[in-house]
Amino acid sequence: MKPVYMINGFLESGKxxxxxxxxxxxxxxxxxxxxxxxxxxxxxxxxxxxxxxxxTDLVLIDEExxxxxxxxxxxxxxxDPERIVIEYNGMWDFRNMKLPVMWAMEQQxxxxxxxxxxxxxxxxxxLLIEQLRKSELIIFNxxxxxxxxxxxxxxxxxxxxxxxxxxxxxxxxxNVTMDEELPYDVHADRIDLDDNGYGVWYIDALDNLPxxxxxxxxxxxxxMKPKKFPKGYFVPGRxxxxxxxxxxxxxxxxCRYDKVNELKEGSWVTVTAxxxxxxxxxxxxxxxxxxxxxxxxxxxxxxxxxxxx
Numbered sequence: 001m002k003p004v005y006m007i008n009g010f011l012e013s014g015k016x017x018x019x020x021x022x023x024x025x026x027x028x029x030x031x032x033x034x035x036x037x038x039x040x041x042x043x044x045x046x047x048x049x050x051x052x053x054x055x056t057d058l059v060l061i062d063e064e065x066x067x068x069x070x071x072x073x074x075x076x077x078x079x080d081p082e083r084i085v086i087e088y089n090g091m092w093d094f095r096n097m098k099l100p101v102m103w104a105m106e107q108q109x110x111x112x113x114x115x116x117x118x119x120x121x122x123x124x125x126x127l128l129i130e131q132l133r134k135s136e137l138i139i140f141n142x143x144x145x146x147x148x149x150x151x152x153x154x155x156x157x158x159x160x161x162x163x164x165x166x167x168x169x170x171x172x173x174x175n176v177t178m179d180e181e182l183p184y185d186v187h188a189d190r191i192d193l194d195d196n197g198y199g200v201w202y203i204d205a206l207d208n209l210p211x212x213x214x215x216x217x218x219x220x221x222x223x224m225k226p227k228k229f230p231k232g233y234f235v236p237g238r239x240x241x242x243x244x245x246x247x248x249x250x251x252x253x254x255c256r257y258d259k260v261n262e263l264k265e266g267s268w269v270t271v272t273a274x275x276x277x278x279x280x281x282x283x284x285x286x287x288x289x290x291x292x293x294x295x296x297x298x299x300x301x302x303x304x305x306x307x308x309x
Contacts, residue, residue, distance in 0.1 A: 002076070003083050003106035004099060008131040010090035010120060013111040014141045016044040019087060023054040032082020035075060037061055039089035057081070064092045069100045076100060094130035110135040114143040114167070117152055132160045140167045143174060157203040158240060158249075165207075186211060193219040198238055199306045202251045205288050209277050217290070218272040220298055223263045224250060229282065234260050236271045236290070240306040248305060254280050255290035263295070270298045 009015045019036070022028055034056040036046070041062065051058055057079045061067050084103060088094070099105070110131050112120075117140070120128050132138060138156055143149060149167055156165060167174050182204065183197050191212075193201055198219045205212055221236030229235070237252020255273055263269070273290035280289055 001104040002081065002102060004103050005083065005085045005106055006108040007085065007087050007111065008090065008094070008108065008135065009088075009111035010113070010116070010124075010128075011040060011042055013090065013113045014139070015087050015111050016042055016046065018109070018111055018139070019085060020044075020046060020050065022085075023050055023056060028054065033057060033079060035059065035079050035081035035084045037072075037075070037084065037086045039067065039087055039092065056085075062089075064089070064096070067092070067097065069098050072103070073100045076102070088131075090127065090131060093127065094133075105134075107137070108135045109137045109139070112138065112140045114140045114147055114149070114152065121155060129159050132156060132163070135160050135163050138163050138165045140165070143167045143169045153207075154200060154203045157206060158199070158251075161203075161206055188215075190216040190218065193217065195220075195238070195301070195303065195306055199240060199251070202237075202253075205253070205275070209275075209288055212275045212288070213277050215275050216272060216293065217275055218270065220301060221252065221269055221271050222250075222304075223265060223267045223269055224252060225260065225263065225265050226282070229254065232256055232258060232260055234263060236269060236273075236295075238306050239304060251306075253288040253290055254282065255292055257292040257295055259295070268298045268300045270294075270296045 007015050007019055023034070028034075032055070034054060036051070036056050036058045038046075038058060038060045039062065041060070046058055050056075059075055059079075061071070083106075088097070138160060140149070140152060153165055156163070183200055184191050184193065191197075191201070198221075201212075201217070201219075219236075221238060224235040224237060226235060233254050233256055235250075235252040236255050237250050239248050240251050241248050255271065257263075271290070272293045272295075274293060276289045276291055277286055278289040279286050
């Protein structure tokens with residue numbers, strides 16, 4: 001299988017600069033040729049000398065209906081690349097993107113111009129979310145101190161929960177701390193979460209689990225009992241709308257509880273639990289595992305779905 005590196009983003013989001021930087025790195029100068037597929041032409045162009053030095057063949061596909069497995073197979077036969085880099089057009093529907101069977105997605109990276117994120121998130125949310133959904137790395141560039149980067153991070157994490165998110169200004173990478181933006185006191189030993197607080201806590205715990213470890217969390221939740229979970233565990237969580245009414249995800253962490261058999265799937269409970277960082281098979285690694293202190297029956301809330309939109 002030939003590895004494919006997919007670089008997503010809207011026009012002028014920094015995709016060409018990112019790929020140019022990558023091609024110039026010594027670690028990228030390996031055996032075989034690289035096929036670089038350009039799906040739109042921006043203001044910045046690729047340097048011919050760099051392409052030659054990095055053994056890269058550039059092909060332009062500027063019409064979505066030409067980006068087909070059949071045409072990509074033709075390119076594969078013509079150039080016989082060792083690897084493929086695709087600078088994908090952010091205005092194309094990513095759900096329609098198909099690759100040849102002998103190409104395998106190795107990594108998906110999304111570039112975002114922070115100065116236009118609010119506008120794109122409001123007006124082109126469905127296209128943006130499809131770019132983000134399976135991305136392993138998301139880079140916000142052109143950041144400045146006036147932007148609500150903590151909120152940007154929460155919006156993105158709601159869709160791409162396992163992605164690494166990096167913020168960069170003109171001087172390079174910057175660290176984004178969310179302490180002052182949290183709707184609760186992160187330093188308290190016990191944190192009682194309302195609907196908004198639960199969503200924020202869930203997203204923040206994915207990135208900053210150590211600061212919650214050992215703390216007591218209390219929240220209203222729906223009961224989910226996955227069939228593949230080991231005995232004595234369930235998932236208390238909330239449904240969240242990340243894009244539109246047709247794009248709803250269940251957000252919750254595994255919870256250890258000795259009376260799981262007494263819980264009914266889909267029922268509502270108030271959970272009070274200790275937060276632990278543990279290895280869990282379903283996570284395929286370490287992650288947040290709740291240890292129930294109490295699980296009490298509760299009324300269904302008027303608003304069942306948390307809105308991340």
